[in-house]
Amino acid sequence: MDMVTGQLQQQINGAAALAKAAASRPLELAVVLPTLNERGNIAPMVERLEKALGPSGWEAVFVDDNSHDGTAEEARRIGQTDPRIRVIQRIGRRGLASAAIEGMCATAAPFVAVMDADHQHDPALLNDMLAAVKSGEYDLAYASRFAEGGNADGLSSKGREQGSRLANALARKLTGTELTDAMSGFFLLRTEQLRKQADGLSGIGFKIMLDILATARPQLKVKEFPLKFAERLSGESKLDHGVALDFVAGLAERYFGRWIPTRFVLFGFVGGLGVFVHMAVLAAIYWPDSIGFGWAQAIATVVAMSFNFWLNNLLTYRDQKLKGPDSMFWGWLKFCGACSIGAFANVAVATVLESEGLAWWAAALIGVAIASVWNYALSSKFVWGRFR
Ligand SMILES: Nc1nc2c(ncn2[C@@H]2O[C@H](COP(=O)(O)OP(=O)(O)O)[C@@H](O)[C@H]2O)c(=O)[nH]1
Ligand SMILES: [Mg+2]
Structure with a gap:
């Protein structure tokens, strides 16, 4: 042998x-x-x-x-x-x-x-x-x-x-x-x-x-x-x-949990905070003489999205948290991508509904709801989930 x-x-x-x-x-x-x-x-x-x-x-x-x-x-x-x-x-x-x-x-x-x-x-x-x-x-x-x-x-x-x-x-x-x-x-x-x-x-x-x-x-x-x-x-x-x-x-x-997933509630909560961050940044940097509204709005949007990404990573997805500069960067990029599509859908839907005669605030709320479901679905799969 x-x-x-x-x-x-x-x-x-x-x-x-x-x-x-x-x-x-x-x-x-x-x-x-x-x-x-x-x-x-x-x-x-x-x-x-x-x-x-x-x-x-x-x-x-x-x-x-x-x-x-x-x-x-x-x-x-x-x-x-x-x-x-x-x-x-x-x-x-x-x-x-x-x-x-x-x-x-x-x-x-x-x-x-x-x-x-x-x-x-x-x-x-x-x-x-x-x-x-x-x-x-x-x-x-x-x-x-x-x-x-x-x-x-x-x-x-x-x-x-x-x-x-x-x-x-x-x-x-x-x-x-x-x-x-x-x-x-x-x-x-x-x-x-x-x-x-x-x-x-x-x-x-x-x-x-x-x-x-x-x-x-x-x-x-x-x-x-x-x-x-x-x-x-x-x-x-x-x-x-x-x-x-x-x-x-x-x-x-x-x-x-059987009616509404806890993660979605957390995601929505973070999104709500994001609105505050957005408005605060906008109020801080928007001076009609120095920076145009478009720019100020764009900067506020990026800051709010980044804030939402960071807080969701810490809170909503703390059990599958992204760590390290590489995965944080790609996660952030994908999150911003998902949210941009969501924002586009939001504006499109709200505009159509409003022009069909729905009250402006109802049209806006429906737009926001659609965007947040979309953002949640996409980011839970591609930013934190199995296809990350
Ligand atoms: N399969 C699995 N094990 C996990 C997960 N998170 C933590 N663990 C394990 O659970 C145990 C406790 O986790 P640990 O990080 O030590 O938590 P701590 O003791 O509360 O700090 C360890 O054996 C971990 O490897 C998870 O998401 N999946
Ligand atoms: Mg331990």
């Missing part, structure tokens, strides 16, 4: 041994780990899971939103010799909540946990969490940064901590359950319970655990475990602000 086949044989034997070990205990727990650019964290995480959960009886499902750093490849590389490691690579989609739901629905294990892949959550807690739910005494176990004995030192800013506290207070009202850390992303429950509810979960913005707790009927019995929230091991945070905003957006999505 030459050396290459020898090595291959060895690898196959290794994999077979692992598969045998994995089959020795039936699959009990799936750990779902949503990932976005976490390549460096995958292998160490698998090691820690193995250390916490032993050689068999569990699997890890990495749900990767097509990270450009090769996170999915890295997980697949490990999965080739370790059948406990699975990967779902999602194309053209983003979002922590929906990634968690899909991962949880993709396992045959009777118990399922969700945790971050960046090592801020300690996998050593999984055994106790599993025992609590398995005993039947509790329906859901979760790890809290603010429980007695836990700490939130790994939280990256004071603002976030305050945001979390505000969210907790709101969540208490929503779920009727006393939670010290409603925004926790580390929890465990029966997979069957999750499947029963999956249809009614919103999958947007809302922290997924909270959504599960708020929509479960009857209410779930919750067991809290103190978590020492660590610093992330490598890579950077994707959700560095707006915990409270996420929460409010999630609420809006839950209660009004």
Whole structure:
């Protein structure tokens, strides 16, 4: 046998041994780990899971939103010799909540946990969490940064901590359950319970655990475990602000989402602010003697569009934010392009309606409404969405 086949044989034997070990205990727990650019964290995480959960009886499902750093490849590389490691690579989609739901629905294990892949959550807690739910005494176990004995030192800013506290207070009202850390992303429950509810979960913005707790009927019995929230091991945070905003957006999505998408509401809100910016700029630069109205209007338009692009990137599309000078520039250009077509349609439609005898203000409002739907549809696909 030459050396290459020898090595291959060895690898196959290794994999077979692992598969045998994995089959020795039936699959009990799936750990779902949503990932976005976490390549460096995958292998160490698998090691820690193995250390916490032993050689068999569990699997890890990495749900990767097509990270450009090769996170999915890295997980697949490990999965080739370790059948406990699975990967779902999602194309053209983003979002922590929906990634968690899909991962949880993709396992045959009777118990399922969700945790971050960046090592801020300690996998050593999984055994106790599993025992609590398995005993039947509790329906859901979760790890809290603010429980007695836990700490939130790994939280990256004071603002976030305050945001979390505000969210907790709101969540208490929503779920009727006393939670010290409603925004926790580390929890465990029966997979069957999750499947029963999956249809009614919103999958947007809302922290997924909270959504599960708020929509479960009857209410779930919750067991809290103190978590020492660590610093992330490598890579950077994707959700560095707006915990409270996420929460409010999630609420809006839950209660009004079926009639009007929350993103469209945010987009409209930003557009409204843009009108103010436009008028302010116009008032500041338009002096009849120095600069013509046409020029002043053009400058105000570009400033307002740029402002809208910036704020939408920060607010409306914060979960798929464009970063870096290159993608910011192209995003801005495409946004301006989309808005220009929208503005043209706006003026054309309003002019026709007005000449047909509609009141000027009604014609203008209809023009604006058409333009904003157009701008929203186009930019959500081409500036931030799947065709960016
Ligand atoms: N699949 C997927 N995972 C995400 C997304 N956003 C964040 N994550 C993952 O969710 C976990 C928590 O995100 P992180 O950025 O650390 O949030 P933070 O701990 O609140 O700062 C990490 O494992 C991320 O890789 C997303 O849009 N899709
Ligand atoms: Mg993190």
